[in-house]
Amino acid sequence: MGRRTMTKAQPAGGRRRLLLAAWVVILLTTAAALAQGADPASHLHRIRLPEGFAIQIYARVPGARSLAYAPDLALLFVGSRRDTVHVVMDRDGDGVGETVLPLAQGLRVPNGIAYGDGFLYVAENHRIVRFDLKDWTPGRLLEPEVVYDRLPRYDYHGWRYLALGPDGRLYVALGVPCNICTTEDPVGAIARLNRDGTGFEVYARGIRNSVGMDWHPATGELFFTDNGADMLGDDIPADELNHAPRPGLHFGFPYYAGGRTRSPQFPGPVPVARVSHPVVEFGAHTASLGIHFYRGAMFPDEYRHDAFVAQHGSWNRTEPIGYRVKRVRFNERGQPVGKEVFAEGWLLPDGTAWGRPVDVEELPDGSLLVSDDYAGLIYRITYAPGPGSSATNP
Template sequence: MKYRIWSAAMSAGLLVAAVASAPAEPVLQGKDAYGNWQSDKPGTVRLIQPQDLAKPGATPSVASFPRVVPRPPEAALQVPAGFRIDLFAEGLRGPRIVRVAPNGDVFVAEMRAGNIRVLRAGDGGKVATNEVFAGGLKQPFGIAFFPNGDNPQWVYIANTDSVVRFRYQAGDLKARGKAETIVANLPHDGGHSTRDIVFTPDNKRMLVSVGSLSNVAEGMGNPPGGLDAWSRTQPLGAAWASETERATVLAFNPDGKERKIYATGIRNCVGLAIQPQTGLPWCSTNERDGLGDDLVPDYVTSLKEGAFYGWPWFYIGNNEDPRHAGARPDLKDKVTIPDVLVQPHSASLGMSFYQGTQFPSEYQGDAFAAEHGSWNRSKRTGYKVIRIRMKDGKPTGEYEDFVTGFVVNDAEVWGRPVGVAVTKDGSLLISEDTGGTIWRVTH
């Protein structure tokens, strides 16, 4: 297969519609914060709070899968005023997570193809090199360089069932030797297959996200030995049977030992990132389906060690899932409420914090998250990249539409964002896995 790589400087590849400057819009709150693809536009700020939640079943649960079509010639991605977005790469095989190596090389997980690919820009920003770094992997998703800093010695890859690593020196375009298996037995098969990976700033711990097997632990039954005995010996809110160690973030040392559960009750933490200001891990999460158009909000949140985020018994605090009514009253007041609630069914995936100097100063320390888009909503939502607003390193609870325009009409879409990453020059890369493209946002 041929791969066509585009430089941001190539006007022929430009697909952009900057939103004109306008007075700052008010923050949409309550019911006004909810919307759909037709009301999305860069600069729209939303604040969804726990008190805004709809009642379970307030609207029917609707299956509305998108029909993916080729990018129409007239399609235009929208970005805020002062920004532009260019096609950076196309012809990729379902690009998902994107991570930038300390030397500036762009590593891309082609999950279905089982590849990790490396893209390197030459003079003038034009991508000059495109190589498969490693192949034959099992649904690779997460990518991390270890140790942290300018001179990593390893590239870690989170497969759906394991964590492996390759020897690495800056500039390597091909993996050095065979993969070394660090964790051989991640929970896998069925349900959510993505596994992301990050290292804590002190290089002492490796965190790996593992999504649930099911939507809401249907038919999980009772734990062996009974609930009381189980609760006394397991982390708060831990699941059992086929959901053992799932809907969690797991912690290891960098050699894959000292395995433990870091946090529980997180239905599907797809994207992991470390917040530079605090060193805290953050998680971009897909919440459950089947309770109507406006339940349950997805979320982007800091992760507290030992915390329980509700799944499957509760959501967004002490809101009980009616499908598990009365099952775990002991957990009702022990649920950690996420920091930033996102439109339900948006399918929040990859995330990254902005530390570059190219964007305006008010973006410094904010986060970006990719919203893959809904299937369980009557009016399509997601299919965009959002900005998570911070103030003094703490989330305000607000998020802002940043890149929109991937939806064609109520039935069709041409792109579904997955990964976001900040390059060495401070631009933002966005992968979308249906059209096989990566986009570059500059200011």
């Protein structure tokens, strides 16, 4: 399981050059951002939101990636691409997480996290583990209990995303270890398994690198993001929002590089009976990651069951794009009907960035949290209607 073939794949030297170029861009962007000011939070006033919305710093967490809130414990858990999972506590309930502590350390890329029934589940690069929180006390580091230890191990796109589905099973996305290449199950797929580690199976195939999953609150059907291939131009291929209402669907990769753009490495007939194309196409290289369907009551009624998508931002585009949160509008039948920018301003006018959104989570009061691994921040977005507003909440 996990062995991969590299038919018509990018050569090893090309992959190294691609990675080197990415790191050069990131280092240059970092230097520019640091030149703008030592504290990224000093740029918070640059964030633009629709009227009535406001943003503040919720917590400072190094390398903040995936978010999982435990309502029964009133705790926020934060994954990373380092070796640590953090826990954030808002002890006085004022909407600011004033206490940030490591929950577990020494892990291998604990990017994906999901909470359920007193356990925090963590997808490392090579396995899924869990932490029993029933007797946890602040400051105590927890040791992992292995749930599943047979995930294929590789570095390129090796940060896993994890979600707990309405069927009670864990869903894990396994990105491909390449730019464009063929793979074997479960690589290039979303797999699912029971929370005790049994019943591992592939749910969806033909996926390049998904870092966001959520289920529509009314239909219970899965939607997930996917990142298009690099190095094919500024404006192609598209990043994606996909709909997987049932298992067994194929979403086109590597025959499609993203959206409806065919991969130049695979120009012939597509050896798949039917390809499920994206239901929403985002801009190329926006790096669309975490997705969350809004379920709360703080925002105006029109936001209920719409999706928020965090766009991490481009590294290989002539003019940078992304670095924002998009809103995808859904109708009453659970179908996407439009998209628009919800929050932007992490990209500076000179083309450098001071922050990069990663994931979106919701607090019990209906406010939204957005993680930023670049600035090491978690933001909280709230809504309060102004005088004379006609907005209503249930």
